[in-house]
Amino acid sequence: MREIKFQVFTEDWKGVKKCFDCYYLYLLEEIPLSFGTPKDGRWYKVAFTNSEGDKETVVVDRDKIRMFTGLKDKNGKEIYEGDIVEFNNCDYQRTAGHLDDEIIVGEVEYSCGVWGLKEANGQLHDLYISLVNDEEAEVIGNIYENSELLEWKE
Known part of the structure; x- marks a missing residue:
């Protein structure tokens, strides 16, 4: 059973x-109007x-959780929503007949019922499959403290 845990980005x-x-x-x-309007x-x-x-x-608001x-x-580092993960995506090239190593960096997000790793080009990889097939996947930061790792989002 998956452990339910949360983190908050705050000061x-x-x-x-x-x-x-x-x-x-x-x-x-109910929230006082002085708090403003949250994004969601x-x-x-x-x-x-x-x-x-x-x-x-x-x-x-939700985007800080x-x-x-x-x-x-x-x-062994726990992976949270908003983490930035780097992994080696080995796609088999049928025409070339060899493995093509490609380092992918993406943001962890929940979409369509699965945890995904969103690349710069918008492609979403299934995070579970990415981790099971690649022992080298590593959390290199998160969107709050290391946003420069995802310059493509700006």
């Missing part, structure tokens, strides 16, 4: 801005352990 009271592990996530029904129309209350080990809560995929990379 804690010490000014540290990163992805923190969540221990509580709640969809809020919903605000979430998130509780996390900050950089000092203290418990803290924030209200964020990362869900755990249930998968790990070659180093």
Whole structure:
């Protein structure tokens, strides 16, 4: 059974801005107008352990919350939504008769019921199949802290 876990990208009271592990996530029904309008129309209350080990809560919209995929990379690092993963895509070339190695870098996202790895050209690879077939897949960053790895998104 897949473990259900979340992270939130936020700034804690010490000014540290990163992805923190969540221990509580709640969809809020009523939000004061002072919060503005979230991108997906919903605000979430998130509780996390900050950089000092203290418990803290924030209200964020959905694009700051990362869900755990249930998968790990070659180093045993957990893979979350919004992670940037690099892997070697070995496509068999029927005409050439040999393996063609191609390094692919993409963003992990949930689409059409599966976790996918979205390339610069928009192609979506099934993340599970990519990891099972390639032991070299590795998390190299995430869209919040390392957006420069995905310059193609701009």
